[in-house]
Amino acid sequence: MTTTSAKASRNARPVATRQRPRNIVPHLFIGALLVYFVIPFWWIAVNSSKDAAGLFSGGSALWFAGRVDYIGNLHELFTYNGGIYLRWIGNSALYAFVGGGGATVLCVLAGYGFAKFKFRGRQLAFSALLGAVMVPLTALVIPTFIMLSQLHLTNTIWAVILPSLLSPFGVYLMTVYTRDAVPDELIDAAAVDGAGDFRTFVQVALPLMRPAVVTVLLLSIVATWNNYFLPLAMLSDSKLFPVTVGIGLWQSLASSNNGGGTSLWSLIIIGSLVSIIPLVISFLSLQRYWQGGLSMGSLK
Amino acid sequence: MAHQATVVNGEARASTTANTKAPCTRAQARRRRGAVGWLFIAPFGIVFLVFLAAPLLYAFYLSLFRSALIGGTHFVLFDNYAKAFSDPSFLSGIRFVIRFSAVLIPLQMLISLAIALMLDVVVTRFARFSRLMIFLPYSIPVVIGTIMWGFLYSKNFGPLGEIFGRFGATAPDFLGKDLVFFGLLNVVTWQWAGYYMIILYAALQGIDPTLYEAARIDGASTWQITLRIKVPLITNALLLILVFALIGTLQFFTEPQVLRFLAAGSIGPDFTPNMYAYQQAFALANFNYGSAISFSLGFVVFVCVYVFLFLTRKRGNFLS
Numbered sequence: 001m002t003t004t005s006a007k008a009s010r011n012a013r014p015v016a017t018r019q020r021p022r023n024i025v026p027h028l029f030i031g032a033l034l035v036y037f038v039i040p041f042w043w044i045a046v047n048s049s050k051d052a053a054g055l056f057s058g059g060s061a062l063w064f065a066g067r068v069d070y071i072g073n074l075h076e077l078f079t080y081n082g083g084i085y086l087r088w089i090g091n092s093a094l095y096a097f098v099g100g101g102g103a104t105v106l107c108v109l110a111g112y113g114f115a116k117f118k119f120r121g122r123q124l125a126f127s128a129l130l131g132a133v134m135v136p137l138t139a140l141v142i143p144t145f146i147m148l149s150q151l152h153l154t155n156t157i158w159a160v161i162l163p164s165l166l167s168p169f170g171v172y173l174m175t176v177y178t179r180d181a182v183p184d185e186l187i188d189a190a191a192v193d194g195a196g197d198f199r200t201f202v203q204v205a206l207p208l209m210r211p212a213v214v215t216v217l218l219l220s221i222v223a224t225w226n227n228y229f230l231p232l233a234m235l236s237d238s239k240l241f242p243v244t245v246g247i248g249l250w251q252s253l254a255s256s257n258n259g260g261g262t263s264l265w266s267l268i269i270i271g272s273l274v275s276i277i278p279l280v281i282s283f284l285s286l287q288r289y290w291q292g293g294l295s296m297g298s299l300k
Numbered sequence: 301m302a303h304q305a306t307v308v309n310g311e312a313r314a315s316t317t318a319n320t321k322a323p324c325t326r327a328q329a330r331r332r333r334g335a336v337g338w339l340f341i342a343p344f345g346i347v348f349l350v351f352l353a354a355p356l357l358y359a360f361y362l363s364l365f366r367s368a369l370i371g372g373t374h375f376v377l378f379d380n381y382a383k384a385f386s387d388p389s390f391l392s393g394i395r396f397v398i399r400f401s402a403v404l405i406p407l408q409m410l411i412s413l414a415i416a417l418m419l420d421v422v423v424t425r426f427a428r429f430s431r432l433m434i435f436l437p438y439s440i441p442v443v444i445g446t447i448m449w450g451f452l453y454s455k456n457f458g459p460l461g462e463i464f465g466r467f468g469a470t471a472p473d474f475l476g477k478d479l480v481f482f483g484l485l486n487v488v489t490w491q492w493a494g495y496y497m498i499i500l501y502a503a504l505q506g507i508d509p510t511l512y513e514a515a516r517i518d519g520a521s522t523w524q525i526t527l528r529i530k531v532p533l534i535t536n537a538l539l540l541i542l543v544f545a546l547i548g549t550l551q552f553f554t555e556p557q558v559l560r561f562l563a564a565g566s567i568g569p570d571f572t573p574n575m576y577a578y579q580q581a582f583a584l585a586n587f588n589y590g591s592a593i594s595f596s597l598g599f600v601v602f603v604c605v606y607v608f609l610f611l612t613r614k615r616g617n618f619l620s
Contacts, residue, residue, distance in 0.1 A: 026422045033415065034430045037437060037490065040448040047457065061459035110344035117337025125341065132352055134543075134605040136551035138574055139598030142581045142590050143359035144351060166351045171344055197336045226441035228554045229574075233582065244443045248558060251447055255561035265457075272447055276440040283439040287432060 048073060048270040052263050073270040076263075085271055087239060088246035092225055092275075094157065095242055099164030100221035107167055107216050111174025112205055116187060126175075132168035141233050148234070159234035160242070164224045170216040177212035178205070214289045222279065243275045356598065363592035373588075380592035389570035390593060397572055400481070401549040408489055408545060409538065412496035417526055419497075420504040431501070435494035442491060446558040449487045450475070454562065475563035483563075487555050492548070496541040503537035504530060539612060543605055550601045553578070573597045 039062075046064055047055065051073070054065030077085050114126055144163055148154045153162075182205045190200040206213075228244045235241055238249065247268060254264035338345075363380050367373040384390045419431050437445060452458045453474040460471035474483030507530065515525050531538075553574040560567045569583070570576040573593060581590030 023422060023424075026418050027424075027426065030415075030418060030422065030427060030430045034433055037434045037494065040445070040452060040490070041436070043452055043459070044448055047451070055457055061457055061462055106344040106347060110341045113337050113340025117333060117340065119334030119337040122337065125345075128348075131602070131606075132348065134547065134602050135352065135356070136547055136598055136601045138551040138553055139359075139594045139601070140352060140355045142577060142587070142594045143355035143362065145581070146362065146587055146591075147355060147358055162347075163351045165347045168348070168352070201340075222439065226443075228441065228443050228557075229578075233578070244441045247447065248443050251450075251558065252561045255564075268447065269451070272444045276444055279439045279441075280436060283436065284432065 044269060044273050048266075048273045050266065050269075052266055055265055055269075070270075073266055074274075077267055077270050077274065080267055084238065085243075085246070085267075085274075088241050088243040089275065091157075091240060092242040092244070095160050095164065095227075095231070096221045096225040099161045100224040101217065102161070103165045103167040103170060103220040103224075104213065104217040106165060107170035107174045107220075108206075108209065108213055110171045111178050111212075112182075112201055112209070114171070114175040115178035116182060116184070116205070129168055129171055129175075133172055135168075137166070138229050141229055145233050154234055155236050155240065157240060160227075160231050160240075163230060164220075164227070167216070167220050167223075170220055173216055174209070174212055178209055181212070182208045211289065214286075218282075218286060218289060225279065243271075247271050247275065356595070359591040359595040359598075362588050363595050365588050367588055380589055381596060383589070384592050384596055389576055390573060393570055393573040393576050397550055397552055400484070400552065401546065404485055404488060404549055405542065405545045407485070408493055408496060409541060411489065412493045412541065413500055413531075413538070415493070415497045416500035416504055417530065419501055420530070421522075431498075435498050437491045438495040440491075442554040443558055445491045446487055446555045449483070449490065450559055450562045453483055475559065475566060477566040480559070480563055480566040484555055484559065487559075488549070492545070496544070499541055500534060500537050503534040507533050543608070546605055546608065547601060550604070551597065 043062060046062065049068040049070050050065045051067065051069060054067060114122070114129070140163070145154060145159075148159050148162075153159050186204055186208075187200055190204045195203070225242070226244065227242070228248065231240075231242050231245045232248070235245065238246065241249065250264050250268050250271070254268060364375060364377055365373050366376045366379060415434060419427050453460065455461060455471075455473070458471075460474075464471040472479055474480065474486070511529055512525055515529055520528070551574055552572045556567050556571045557575055557578075560569070560571070569579040574597065577590045577593040577597065580586045580593060
């Protein structure tokens with residue numbers, strides 16, 4: 001619905017607005033905001049081209065230095081310390097797709113269960129879910145660490161993946177969406193036609209739930225990819241780090257020994273740039289989905 | 301009506317799939333439907349119990365003990381809580397987080413609302429492009445966002461000195477003790493305002509445009525339409541982002557943790573309650589006290605959000 005109305009206004013309104021000159025003020029305002037929101041990206045894109053000398057030489061911080069050397073910096077990034085950076089990216093992808101993907105599967109199943117079945121204890125379970133939405137997940141990190149360490153699971157990939165499967169807000173979004181998007185009559189009709197519960201879910205309900213599925217998938221993958229506190233607490237072997245914890249580690253190393261850290265600074269800068277490129281691309285290319293999807297919780 | 305149909309179908313299906321000789325009773329069919337419902341919820345339910353309920357209970361349990369190098373672990377009941385709420389480090393962290401939320405949340409909501417309202421009115425290619433760019437900071441990891449701003453603030457590589465130098469002024473030090481509050485405020489606003497803006501923007505797009513026409517015919521100005529129609533109609537979305545912001549800022553961790561290394565001296569390891577819990581648990585191996593802090597923090601956030609939602613219940617909140 002959101003997409004269609006946006007599309008309709010896109011076609012209709014620009015002609016009318018172009019005639020009104022008072023739009024200059026909002027445009028200036030938006031332009032100023034744009035500069036503010038884009039400047040850090042610009043800074044990182046420009047400074048990724050500099051070597052240590054270029055960074056510290058005192059040239060303009062917002063413009064290229066004499067030597068533009070993206071290739072050299074990339075080469076150093078991917079070969080530094082036996083190519084550990086590439087490993088971090090791989091770890092991030094593993095955690096994000098297994099953890100975030102798994103979380104989405106659980107959300108879809110549970111959301112359908114809450115929205116379309118009436119059973120004893122449903123109210124209570126749903127209240128527990130709403131309570132869980134309000135629990136700050138970082139408060140769980142330390143007890144989860146102690147629990148997992150007793151099972152000898154800390155410092156393994158499971159210590160990051162398993163807790164990432166928990167996404168109460170995803171279940172909530174899925175329930176709210178499914179309640180409206182999948183009509184009861186359709187499920188009953190499928191049942192009359194002799195489809196079992198699981199078959200009804202896969203063939204009738206799931207296609208109707210797709211927009212919500214894509215949104216929850218995108219949100220949980222990004223949340224896992226961006227997570228810092230959980231892997232920071234769970235992992236001590238730097239070979240298992242996701243890229244967020246890895247770059248954090250470089251940053252603390254570079255800050256603590258000012259002289260020897262100069263070459264690390266350029267690695268941190270280009271490493272940050274490389275790590276955000278896949279996210280930026282996926283958000284820009286999937287904007288059709290997230291723009292409608294993010295508002296699901298607020299629209300009724 | 302739907303309920304009846306369900307029962308009838310349940311009966312029909314139960315008799316075919318289970319191939320029972322006698323037809324099932326209504327109660328049996330209803331029970332079967334219920335069992336299937338639980339089956340769909342079970343996988344999430346298990347994760348919920350293992351990674352949410354169990355850690356919470358476990359944290360509470362651990363927080364009742366104290367372990368000493370000599371003499372082992374003792375049951376101390378609420379001693380750890382008494383210690384926490386008289387611990388200047390914990391209290392200063394709480395005070396900081398409250399002060400920070402009090403400035404950040406209204407600021408962030410106003411900014412995102414202003415941008416959303418503006419982008420709802422100005423529909424040009426440039427505005428659409430800006431909407432995307434303003435959202436973009438949300439998509440990048442908090443660690444990277446903080447590092448980027450850390451660089452911009454930095455005396456070594458940042459542009460601030462250069463810009464202020466051009467006007468003959470000295471650049472403000474957003475990593476220094478006095479201004480680090482604003483430095484952090486800026487990082488968080490930059491990263492989250494776009495996300496909130498998109499939620500509000502989508503809610504605005506969901507309003508029926510005929511309302512504006514009717515109001516205009518009745519002689520309402522653009523300002524009146526904005527304040528009397530648009531803002532009240534997106535109350536739910538405003539509440540949603542307020543709760544998000546509340547939950548987010550009270551568990552503040554990553555930004556100060558990352559900036560700590562750049563802002564030597566202005567951010568201590570006890571800067572926020574979450575950082576203090578992390579330090580207690582992982583640097584000092586004091587898991588009992590760390591758990592007490594974690595649990596208090598979780599509890600305080602939960603109660604704050606719950607009370608808030610209860611107070612705003614009459615206006616119809618998003619969790620219903």
